[in-house]
Amino acid sequence: MSVTDTLRAYAAYAAVPAAIWSFFLPVVQLIGIYKIFRYYSSPPPKAVSPTLDKDKIPHITIIRPVKDLEPRLYECLASTFRQDYPRDKLTLRFCVDDEGDPAYPLLERLLGDFPGFDARILVEEYDPVLNDPEHPTKLGPNPKIRNVSRAYREAKGDDLIWIIDCNVWIGRGVAGRMVDKLEGYAPGGKRVKPYKFVHQLPLVVDISGVEEHGSQAEGAGAPRSERWTWRDVWARGGGRLEEMFMATTHAKFYSAINTVGVAPCIVGKSNMFRKAHLDRYTDPGENPHLRPQDAERGRGIDFFSSYICEDHLIGDLLWRAPIPGHRNHGLVFGDLAVQPMAGMPVGAYWGRRVRWLRVRKWTVMAATLVEPCVESLVYNLLCSFALTTIPGLFPGLHIPPVPLSGPSCWLLGVSIWMVVDRIVYRKLHACQSVEVDENTPAFAMGTSHPGGAHLRPLSEWLPAWFGREILALPIWTWAVLLGTTVTWRKKHFRVMPNMSVVAIDKVSKAQASRMSPELPPSSNGYDSKSQNGGLGVQRPKARTVASGRESVSARRRHQYSGNGAATE
Template identity: 30%
Template sequence: MLDDDTRTTMYRVLSSVGLGWYSVMWVIASVGAIAARRRYRYRPVEHLRFTPSSDAPGVSILRPLKGLDPNLYTNLESTFRQEYPNFEILFSVADEDDQALPVVRELVRLYPSVKAQIVIGAEDVGVNPKVNNLVRSYRMAAHDMLWVLDSNVFVDPGTLARAVEVLTAPKSPKHRRIAVVHHVPFVDASAAGSFWGSRVEAAFLNTTHAKMYVAINSFKVDSCVVGKSNLYRRSDVDRVDGTLKPVDALDLDPSKQRGFPSFGRFLAEDNMIASAIWHELGLRHDLSTDVAHNVVGSMTLGDYFWRRVRWIRVRKYMVLSATVLEPFTESILFATLASFSANYLFGFPEWLFIPAHFIAWFMLDLDVYASLSGAHSPISIDHWFVAAWLLRELMCLPIFFFAIVGSTVVWRGRCYRILRNGEAALASGS
């Protein structure tokens, strides 16, 4: 049994740790909000143009397609409307009967001045259907710079030009070369959908996810990239293999599989490619001033639940320490712990601490949301958004604790088992 003095000391230490962690989370969140303001709030309206066209490095835009994604026509058309003088588009479909093909063919007909082609047929290089779908386009691309853009994303006309500007920026003597330019996902109000899962997903992406995503990329301590919209060089990807071990320039073993096909063994190939470029080549990433306008479609709460479960389980086998720490980054947990700590140390009532925290936290999230939307597109907050934001906060911990105990996920109708090194295998009976 602990004596009273020891117990008091222990409670004081734990309470101090609780308030210390609370302060750390507010610092991280504030860094994300401030960085979002600086990068996105007053982003350019006029689109950067390269002139003459001979000075613009070529870019191959790879768009993987699978069926009729929501807003597909507008998403794909935004690629044709890029204000950049030197690019091609390769649309990848695995099946010649894919429902997306008539949409693509119509756009190709309407924009004859844009170099675009359709690549039909996948190659089986792993369990990831997106990688299998893109391998042929990856090899056929005419340019070294590749922009991989998901089919449920549309982009502003100046996005490619500004991303190329970041990727080709002169190397600073104090910093590593930028090898990946990525874009934070953002859901426009018109693309949020009316289903509850869609509303919660939109609230999550526009606030919590964006805040932490921008903050982590501001600290630049490790790779943190999602694959909605990524620009990188094929010559860099061809040198990595996903082991996250520094590349040995003298290792010329031709039997080792490297490059894009080697990432077919991962479900989160986007994150792994970026991590490999970071760790294996020692190069860095950066965000541009644009966002990837993500169309979430008609998502039920069940769809949202299983989507979050899927990526928590994938992350668990990729970055276990960060995943285990994740519940303590959720405000509903660290604010509750801080309220008990403040009450014990200073007599501050919990009933006042908790609502004050969530009001301040919500206002910070609104600031991030407004920054991503841009000064020229003011946001409109209604009771649906507030309810979706609260529901996201309430669901985060139950989803996490359900997800953390499993190792199988379902993606595009197939069941996968996640392995310890972050790779995936088809589950038996899938």
């Protein structure tokens, strides 16, 4: 066999799987696009659960872990209080590491603005269980789990648990529709098969440069056209890249995978599940998928304290749990978990994607390894190779040759992909499914409502799209092949092959160069002198203790309740 024949044989072997992939991926995307246009073109129906007899309405414990000042934090957290759900069926818990957190005064103001709720601020450093020297609780290094552990622990056994990131805004009808999906409530008093776990489609809105520090006013926080210098691009362009990713590639595949339901696919912005289920199936005696030694990891949410990707792992555990009469996961189509973002540097976007991929490569390795092939540049390279190679390799199939060269075919494919992404982006950022009222912030109104966002012109949209696509493969290579360490919540971790993390106390320069960069405090749209949302909430001064750190027993266990009073 000549060298030419050998190369042709290798090309044949490569072209066939490339052709199969080229056919398969558009089908998956079409499923996601269909779902987006079907469910995000108008507000979803009113929820059934809030209208049930009072004794039949499920009780929800809403847990919001808070860390630092985030863009539009007040509006995001206030949306929790504005749910169309019976007030006496809601328990709200806002969790912070300590009272020195910059967001703490804002939380105090928030609870004062919404009296009459069962709402409290829980401070991790005053947790009597975590900080009891006589009965130390063995929790892993995950800072988010340590933060919310008490809120989860104090929830009632039959509660629904709804964990929402602090930087997420939710519409007023979301609580009811999440409960409907989870419990199987349908119109007309009907019941359908309930789910083990439900969640929302996330949407990022970059509000950089548009009254980032202003209050909720007409048009405040809405993306507008503006001129950026290269310095602006590097200092604030990460938000545009994140916005682009979440409204194009992520949205299409997230919607599709959660439609076909072949595997758990969770991003973790807004998740709801039953406390009873998680408590039971984190017990090795009840869950055949766990090992006997897992009994030492605690129960409920504490079970995941040694892992960073707790959202995915909670969903994965419930997915595999033998719970009869329940479907696995349900995406609440029509409701968006809207995240405003401001001032994110390109390096911080890189770091966020690297952190996610370095954790994800051990949780869903197969999906992570093929991820470059779902990006436009690599996919169309495979597609153009298959289209221009197969007709000549298999003349017996009578496949007509493609009247384009490989580069021309690739360019056409990328152009079609870009047009489709623009259409999907416009649909999601129109926010047509959002129930707009007088309390809806401009960033959540989208481009379809007066006073909302302004559609980004192509002169702004195209650079962000190309930047996101070009960076996808380098980010994947750096994250998956060239490191295992991450930085999260200002702490350093090494991700282990068993998906657990180990805290790193001291970091060498060589290690630091391979870590995912942390989002700097000033890149969230605020600096040390700024106010949040025009609410007059300043960063508190750091407390000092003359003789070292006080013991927990010597501190006041400060809880801030919904009636505006400090309690012991």
